[in-house]
Amino acid sequence: MIPISIAIHGGAGTILRSEMSPDRERAYRDGLQAAVDAGYRLLEKGGSAMDAVIAATVSLEDNPLFNAGKGSVFTHEGSHEMDASLMRGDDLAAGAVAGVRGVRNPILLAREVMLQTPHVLLSGEGAMAFAKACGVPMEGPAYFHTDFRYQQWQAVKDSGISVLDHSTASQLQGANKMGTVGAVARDIHGRLAAATSTGGMTNKQFGRVGDSPVIGAGTWADNNTCAISCTGHGELFLKAVAAYDVHARMLYKGLSLEEAMRETVMGKLVDISGEGGMIGVDAKGRVSMAFNSEGMYRGFRSSDGSGHIAIYGS
Amino acid sequence: MIPISIAIHGGAGTILRSEMSPDRERAYRDGLQAAVDAGYRLLEKGGSAMDAVIAATVSLEDNPLFNAGKGSVFTHEGSHEMDASLMRGDDLAAGAVAGVRGVRNPILLAREVMLQTPHVLLSGEGAMAFAKACGVPMEGPAYFHTDFRYQQWQAVKDSGISVLDHSTASQLQGANKMGTVGAVARDIHGRLAAATSTGGMTNKQFGRVGDSPVIGAGTWADNNTCAISCTGHGELFLKAVAAYDVHARMLYKGLSLEEAMRETVMGKLVDISGEGGMIGVDAKGRVSMAFNSEGMYRGFRSSDGSGHIAIYGS
Numbered sequence: 001m002i003p004i005s006i007a008i009h010g011g012a013g014t015i016l017r018s019e020m021s022p023d024r025e026r027a028y029r030d031g032l033q034a035a036v037d038a039g040y041r042l043l044e045k046g047g048s049a050m051d052a053v054i055a056a057t058v059s060l061e062d063n064p065l066f067n068a069g070k071g072s073v074f075t076h077e078g079s080h081e082m083d084a085s086l087m088r089g090d091d092l093a094a095g096a097v098a099g100v101r102g103v104r105n106p107i108l109l110a111r112e113v114m115l116q117t118p119h120v121l122l123s124g125e126g127a128m129a130f131a132k133a134c135g136v137p138m139e140g141p142a143y144f145h146t147d148f149r150y151q152q153w154q155a156v157k158d159s160g161i162s163v164l165d166h167s168t169a170s171q172l173q174g175a176n177k178m179g180t181v182g183a184v185a186r187d188i189h190g191r192l193a194a195a196t197s198t199g200g201m202t203n204k205q206f207g208r209v210g211d212s213p214v215i216g217a218g219t220w221a222d223n224n225t226c227a228i229s230c231t232g233h234g235e236l237f238l239k240a241v242a243a244y245d246v247h248a249r250m251l252y253k254g255l256s257l258e259e260a261m262r263e264t265v266m267g268k269l270v271d272i273s274g275e276g277g278m279i280g281v282d283a284k285g286r287v288s289m290a291f292n293s294e295g296m297y298r299g300f301r302s303s304d305g306s307g308h309i310a311i312y313g314s
Numbered sequence: 315m316i317p318i319s320i321a322i323h324g325g326a327g328t329i330l331r332s333e334m335s336p337d338r339e340r341a342y343r344d345g346l347q348a349a350v351d352a353g354y355r356l357l358e359k360g361g362s363a364m365d366a367v368i369a370a371t372v373s374l375e376d377n378p379l380f381n382a383g384k385g386s387v388f389t390h391e392g393s394h395e396m397d398a399s400l401m402r403g404d405d406l407a408a409g410a411v412a413g414v415r416g417v418r419n420p421i422l423l424a425r426e427v428m429l430q431t432p433h434v435l436l437s438g439e440g441a442m443a444f445a446k447a448c449g450v451p452m453e454g455p456a457y458f459h460t461d462f463r464y465q466q467w468q469a470v471k472d473s474g475i476s477v478l479d480h481s482t483a484s485q486l487q488g489a490n491k492m493g494t495v496g497a498v499a500r501d502i503h504g505r506l507a508a509a510t511s512t513g514g515m516t517n518k519q520f521g522r523v524g525d526s527p528v529i530g531a532g533t534w535a536d537n538n539t540c541a542i543s544c545t546g547h548g549e550l551f552l553k554a555v556a557a558y559d560v561h562a563r564m565l566y567k568g569l570s571l572e573e574a575m576r577e578t579v580m581g582k583l584v585d586i587s588g589e590g591g592m593i594g595v596d597a598k599g600r601v602s603m604a605f606n607s608e609g610m611y612r613g614f615r616s617s618d619g620s621g622h623i624a625i626y627g628s
Binding site: 092094098099117118119120121122123124125126127129130205206207208209210214215216217234235238239241244245248249252253272 | 406408412413431432433434435436437438439440441443444519520521522523524528529530531548549552553555558559562563566567586
């Protein structure tokens, strides 16, 4: 019996135990567990991997602790520009959006791109016009305002520095943590799916796009190999074509998901100083997670009874 | 002695001899030859592969016959939104822009992204703000207006159809040709580079982004394997991660450039109905070109004496 499985992440980077209070750690762990449960419940009922990864990602987007949806960081202009992508392993159907503002759940807009258009990736003003046309829930600036993110932005607003992640103000100067959320799943029918969503970089300028909305870089799913969602230094994950690279090592070299992910994350990405990590599930429902950063917010659950929630490296 | 080589393309698709007058064919062939020569001249003088692919791409962007730069097609709103990317095989340095308007040579803006920012991909309004900040030449709508493209747009403007390519008005209804330009090169020092630029789809809506500005999909370069520039149905090239897939088949399966390109273009892309083609050069300076469409505007020249300009399949 091949298990149903879901895995999620809430970003990777320098997550210091010394800066994490017991209450704060509990809140993160609860948020991760809620996202795992949201996806797993659907899988248990025979739902699709696609619906499961969307439910898990929406749960993380709605949680202000994670840099996606409601918890998105502030751009240089004081707005919130979000990216998201998702992919279905049955038929390589995919949808993605980059640089959208005011969309409550960017992953739901990515789904509409997949379902309603012949396109894969819509960007900026055009993507927002599409959002309005298809009626996904929109929110005003108040929804996306969190004091924590606002203070992060104020701390670096005039510095010219863009910060890749969510962290405490004191860490921001040298910070290199990566705020992204994502999910991968295998359903009872053996279908795989992957989803990734991000609120980008604090103080982001110039319409920068990272790996999160790019199929092959931040997100990949193929029923024959694996589903992958990445979190890390977006530019380097783009250059590594990180998610697809795992697929390629499985398909062309015959590696297992765990071996392929280790080569990509601990080999290739480390070689180019590409800090971050990824989660994956293979056709047999086996979950793998790998990161070369100090920590990665993560969790999984499988019908073989395995599962856990974790933040740090060990 | 390993040769220096440059290859270029000016788009792929249903290029019908019956619609091509001798004068028109001559103009295309001259434009392709001029682009090959612009790049080859630099390589001959010991110039870098990066400078050669940029010179060839600028030549094609400045030629109104090709759908990039000056010859870009009209969007649904009557503007011209362009995408471009480039990559250097030495160090995987890369730069790209998506959805920029008014930039005379998008490939030069992609170079500035690579040289002046820590980012890989800038999009939309932000990318245009960066263009102004770094002083690349800008042009008004008159520069990008060509009667041919305007008539193409008028023919489909109110139809809701987006058209992927450059073709005569009569072909537009069922057309599926792909308007993109690109170049790949190997220089005397064994360095590889690739560049791709496009004016997008006629009647394009919603900020659609195809494969051209995406590193790994439309463009790839790694000195150890190959440099690739693609032209085709952008959504399917994105899902195929087409350019990187050739690299992966070479690196992980040990295939030659020609074998890898054949598998990607004639196998994988055909399997998903991904019409189009690509050009490539490997570390030994060998050029390969493959397309599953009826034709591809293309040309190459190598210091081993080989070279040609071609449009049709045979």
